[in-house]
Amino acid sequence: MATRMGARFTGDLSALRYEPVAKRVRAVASGRTLAGSRRAVLVWEPKRVVPSYAFPLADLRATLTPAGEAASPEHPVRLAEGGPPVLDPRTAFAVHTCAGEPLTLAAGDVTLPGAGFRPADPDLADHVVLDFAAFDEWLEEAEPIVGHPRDPFARIDIRRGDSRVLIEVDGVVVADSAAPRMLFETGITTRYYLPRADVRMDLLTPSDTRTTCAYKGHATYWSVGAHRDLAWTYDEPLSDARDVAGLIAFLTERVDVVLDGERLPRPVTPWS
Incomplete structure (x- = not known):
């Protein structure tokens, strides 16, 4: 039986997903680069339709401390009539839909409470997912990106x-x-x-x-x-x-x- 590709790409929204990228990615806050890597990966937590960048621990230029759970409401929506509920992209980063540890990033006089998340998953255990909105600037190579990381499977x-x-x-x-x-x-x-x-x-x-x-x-x-x-x-x-x-x-x-x-x-x- 033939496979409809759209269904294939959207059929596992309840799973934790990731995809490596070849670009040099940097995250900047208050003029300080807190993360920079050519080994970043895109991560979609369950029910998320917009990805976030995750960095290897070795490529973070910040101290990590436990942030504790933050109370933040989910905003479920449906992409189509009768489809499974997903999280509206405006749902706060603090809403995590897989097991893991929320983290605070600090470097010098910059502190970003809860801006990191380390998933409890063997494929991502040495990575920290970062809150796009917590940073002032994101760069792919030398070019700024806005809104959120681009999905390589969307155009x-x-x-x-x-x-x-x-x-x-x-x-x-x-x-x-x-x-x-x-x-x-x-x-x-x-x-x-x-x-x-x-x-x-x-x-x-x-x-x-x-x-x-x-x-x-x-x-x-x-x-x-x-x-x-x-x-x-x-x-x-x-x-x-x-x-x-x-x-x-x-x-x-x-x-x-x-x-x-x-x-x-x-x-x-x-x-x-």
């Missing part, structure tokens, strides 16, 4: 489209375009990025919300009427997303999309 593809895309909010057409850029991202529903000339910008109100995507960069948002943060754009995207710079995308989970005359069902995702 984005952007294609110019000639389909007609209508976006409706409460029955009102807020966008009508025959020149969409269609962004296909592993494990995420298709996003339609539309030229501003094809969007009723007079119906959009700027929001103060900002988010960061490891693959696309920093996004700014708009609300539509009472619907907060319904649209977004990347004004200065990362290299992989340059083709959608300045274009407007809508949260298809909360608007109605008509594609070439066919009204699409709203996808069920963590953003529904």
Whole structure:
């Protein structure tokens, strides 16, 4: 029987997973490099869909002390309707879903409580997983990365489209375009990025919300009427997303999309 590759990659989300990387990876806090290695590995704790970097003990430039358990709530979501629950990536690092020891890192005048975790697993016993958010800067080779480490099994593809895309909010057409850029991202529903000339910008109100995507960069948002943060754009995207710079995308989970005359069902995702 043939194997569907998507199911293969998502079928073991309840397991502790890891993958070595060849890049030189560094973690910096307050101008001090606390970890640097060409032997780092990506680690996904059970129910995590976003990886974290782990470093061999020998490549840490910090003193490690037990941190104790920190009380932090889980935020379970489903990637698709009927799928198994996973942790929303906004769930704090302090939520650990496998056995191990939380650790505090200290070097000089820098102390990062609970920013490390040593899994009780024979393949990772000599490694410490680090909290991406606890550090001021992360570097892969000489290039900064944002948001979280990139998943080597995920990617984005952007294609110019000639389909007609209508976006409706409460029955009102807020966008009508025959020149969409269609962004296909592993494990995420298709996003339609539309030229501003094809969007009723007079119906959009700027929001103060900002988010960061490891693959696309920093996004700014708009609300539509009472619907907060319904649209977004990347004004200065990362290299992989340059083709959608300045274009407007809508949260298809909360608007109605008509594609070439066919009204699409709203996808069920963590953003529904």
